[in-house]
Amino acid sequence: MPNGSDRGISQWLTYAGLTLTGAAAALPFVWMMLSSFMTRGETLRRVFLPAAVQWGNYIEAWSEEDFGLYFENSLWIALLVVGGTLLFSLMAAYPLACMEFRGREPIFVVILATLMIPETVTMVPNFLTVSWLHQVSPFPWLNSWPALTIPFMASAFSIFLLRQFMRGIPGELFDAARIDGAGHLRFLFQIVLPLCRAPLLTVAMFTFIGSWNALGWPLLVTNTPAWRPIAVALQKFVSEAGPEVHLQMAGAVIATIPVLILYGLVQKEFTEGISMSGLKG
Amino acid sequence: MIRHRSDTLTAWALLSPALLVLGVFGIFPIGYAFYVSLHRWRIKKESVVGFGHYAKALGEPVWLLCLVAGLALLLLSRQLRSRATSAGTRATFLALLAVGGLVAVRGFIGMYETGDLRLFNAFKVTLFYAMGTIPCEVAGALVLAYLLFRILTVRGFFRILYFLPYITPMIATAVVFRTIFSPNPGSLANRFWSIFGSSNQRWLQESRTVPALLLQGMGIDVYPEWIDTVFPSLALLCVILYNIWVYIGYDTVILLAGLSAIPRHYFEAAAIDGASQWQQFRHVTLPLISPTLFFITLVAVIGTFKAFNHIYIMRTAGAQDSVDVASVLIFDQIYQYHTAGYASALALILFVAILMLTVVQNRLLGRRVFYGD
Numbered sequence: 001m002p003n004g005s006d007r008g009i010s011q012w013l014t015y016a017g018l019t020l021t022g023a024a025a026a027l028p029f030v031w032m033m034l035s036s037f038m039t040r041g042e043t044l045r046r047v048f049l050p051a052a053v054q055w056g057n058y059i060e061a062w063s064e065e066d067f068g069l070y071f072e073n074s075l076w077i078a079l080l081v082v083g084g085t086l087l088f089s090l091m092a093a094y095p096l097a098c099m100e101f102r103g104r105e106p107i108f109v110v111i112l113a114t115l116m117i118p119e120t121v122t123m124v125p126n127f128l129t130v131s132w133l134h135q136v137s138p139f140p141w142l143n144s145w146p147a148l149t150i151p152f153m154a155s156a157f158s159i160f161l162l163r164q165f166m167r168g169i170p171g172e173l174f175d176a177a178r179i180d181g182a183g184h185l186r187f188l189f190q191i192v193l194p195l196c197r198a199p200l201l202t203v204a205m206f207t208f209i210g211s212w213n214a215l216g217w218p219l220l221v222t223n224t225p226a227w228r229p230i231a232v233a234l235q236k237f238v239s240e241a242g243p244e245v246h247l248q249m250a251g252a253v254i255a256t257i258p259v260l261i262l263y264g265l266v267q268k269e270f271t272e273g274i275s276m277s278g279l280k281g
Numbered sequence: 282m283i284r285h286r287s288d289t290l291t292a293w294a295l296l297s298p299a300l301l302v303l304g305v306f307g308i309f310p311i312g313y314a315f316y317v318s319l320h321r322w323r324i325k326k327e328s329v330v331g332f333g334h335y336a337k338a339l340g341e342p343v344w345l346l347c348l349v350a351g352l353a354l355l356l357l358s359r360q361l362r363s364r365a366t367s368a369g370t371r372a373t374f375l376a377l378l379a380v381g382g383l384v385a386v387r388g389f390i391g392m393y394e395t396g397d398l399r400l401f402n403a404f405k406v407t408l409f410y411a412m413g414t415i416p417c418e419v420a421g422a423l424v425l426a427y428l429l430f431r432i433l434t435v436r437g438f439f440r441i442l443y444f445l446p447y448i449t450p451m452i453a454t455a456v457v458f459r460t461i462f463s464p465n466p467g468s469l470a471n472r473f474w475s476i477f478g479s480s481n482q483r484w485l486q487e488s489r490t491v492p493a494l495l496l497q498g499m500g501i502d503v504y505p506e507w508i509d510t511v512f513p514s515l516a517l518l519c520v521i522l523y524n525i526w527v528y529i530g531y532d533t534v535i536l537l538a539g540l541s542a543i544p545r546h547y548f549e550a551a552a553i554d555g556a557s558q559w560q561q562f563r564h565v566t567l568p569l570i571s572p573t574l575f576f577i578t579l580v581a582v583i584g585t586f587k588a589f590n591h592i593y594i595m596r597t598a599g600a601q602d603s604v605d606v607a608s609v610l611i612f613d614q615i616y617q618y619h620t621a622g623y624a625s626a627l628a629l630i631l632f633v634a635i636l637m638l639t640v641v642q643n644r645l646l647g648r649r650v651f652y653g654d
Binding site: 011014015017018021022024025026027028029031032035043044045046087088089091092094095096099100101102104107110111114115116117118119120121122123124125126127128129150151153154156159183184185188205209212213214215216219220230231234235237238239245248249251252253255256259260263267270271274275 | 288289291292293295296298299300301302303305306307308309310311313314317424425428429431432439440441442443444445446448449450451452453454456457458459460461463465466467469472526530531534535537538583586587589590593594607608611612615616621624625627628629631632635636639
């Protein structure tokens with residue numbers, strides 16, 4: 001056993017190491033906030049704190065090149081993708097976890113296999129598919145929400161996560177529901193759904209982040225600002241000679257806020273859900 | 282488990298929306314991509330080129346065959362080695378090893394000389410990127426998780442703090458890192474650098490490699506050209522640093538959960554037997570969290586090959602193609618050059634490379650994972 005002072009020193013070192021790495025993790029955020037409040041001149045000179053907080057940067061960034069519109073588009077896209085993914089994944093995970101039918105195992109393996117496919121492989125064919133759908137379906141796909149949302153409404157990862165959780169639901173629960181006259185659908189939506197709160201919130205958070213980050217695909221299927229997401233706006237901010245550092249940082253802060261709000265709401269469930277995914281079982 | 286004969290219909294009905302989306306936009310595209318890759322395809326299908334795109338990318342088919350044959354010989358020699366008892370089999374093993382190695386290397390050189398240099402560069406960059414991020418990320422996360430595991434107070438606070446880079450949208454943090462590592466003298470990286478009295482660097486705009494920059498810093502302007510080929514550029518190093526910053530917290534949280542799942546009495550038993558802290562870590566903790574380590578490594582490898590958004594935002598003209606991983610190269614083919622057929626061929630080559638790598642990883646690492654009994 002280590003003696004008292006040894007333990008004290010190692011404890012102290014532990015906290016020191018954690019604090020140091022914590023500071024490294026936080027530094028880019030601090031820098032982002034500070035420079036988003038600076039004037040253009042201050043970002044070029046070697047100052048660390050802005051002399052006066054420039055709230056105007058945010059207003060300027062917001063009105064720069066339809067940034068506000070792109071932000072709103074991203075919110076709608078994320079909302080649709082999250083809603084669709086939650087519903088479809090819940091529906092798909094339930095039979096895979098709680099029902100017995102022919103072909104269940106092979107289907108599950110096929111679904112998991114789609115995790116391996118990189119987006120670059122599916123990008124060209126999906127663009128062709130979406131262009132074809134654009135022509136034959138009664139509503140437009142390109143430059144509109146269907147191309148940006150429908151291909152992402154099912155994800156193998158979400159189905160997997162929900163299935164793993166649902167397997168833990170005891171069969172007696174269903175027997176009891178059946179005696180009360182409930183079928184699979186009622187059991188799924190009235191009993192299983194509320195039980196799956198934590199994994200559903202995890203899926204929602206993951207899907208939201210994924211949708212919010214999407215850049216390549218939206219560039220392909222949109223060429224007008226009408227439905228372009230915020231990722232495209234940020235990419236334009238940095239690649240075209242336009243807004244300066246202080247405006248770029250204000251834009252980055254704006255793009256971060258919705259995700260942080262969501263994270264604040266689901267923090268506990270999300271951390272648990274993520275932790276679960278790495279455990280054996 | 283719930284069993285009812287009439288359930289099959291309900292089950293398929295519930296599965297159908299997800300299967301439809303996954304089928305149309307996830308599985309069907311693989312076959313379609315192959316079909317597209319056999320054609321010259323700009324906006325519409327043009328002429329059939331057969332395997333021409335693959336030959337353009339990978340070089341003369343002879344050299345590809347050469348590489349495959351060489352690898353097959355190497356595999357064969359591996360098989361022999363496990364059974365090498367007599368001097369005769371040992372000699373054959375060595376002969377196979379040498380011949381296989383030579384044939385494979387010759388094939389690779391041939392492919393490099395006749396194939397698409399951009400593809401080989403992209404694979405090289407992807408490899409640097411993977412080798413730079415994954416070991417640092419996993420090792421760092423292991424240390425952090427172990428430290429977090431040892432403290433009892435404020436663990437939740439640190440967990441949230443480490444997790445922030447992972448949940449914050451990468452499109453936003455990539456913009457932040459782009460300004461931190463900008464050549465601007467006021468950028469954070471240059472300010473930090475000046476503490477050591479060094480001159481300003483071009484960071485994400487720098488296509489030259491770190492050893493070359495060091496040599497130049499020492500006043501040596503003439504250096505062998507290969508130095509710029511076999512090391513990652515400074516720009517790529519910045520991207521790697523960013524990637525570690527993003528994922529280390531995610532890995533830490535998962536490893537922490539793995540550590541917390543180990544029953545406490547294992548450590549108590551080890552302590553009673555006189556095991557030191559290091560011995561406890563090496564012989565109790567490490568084997569028991571090996572499945573978790575394997576999982577995060579697998580996720581990291583797949584993530585490396587999928588990486589696109591943040592690299593696309595962080596790439597600069599100055600870095601030239603030194604940060605263009607395979608996915609960026611392929612996207613450029615689609616978006617800039619509208620060569621959908623060639624892009625599909627490249628994407629499928631990447632896909633096959635990922636599949637092979639996953640198999641190798643499973644065979645090499647999977648065996649060392651301890652799943653208990």
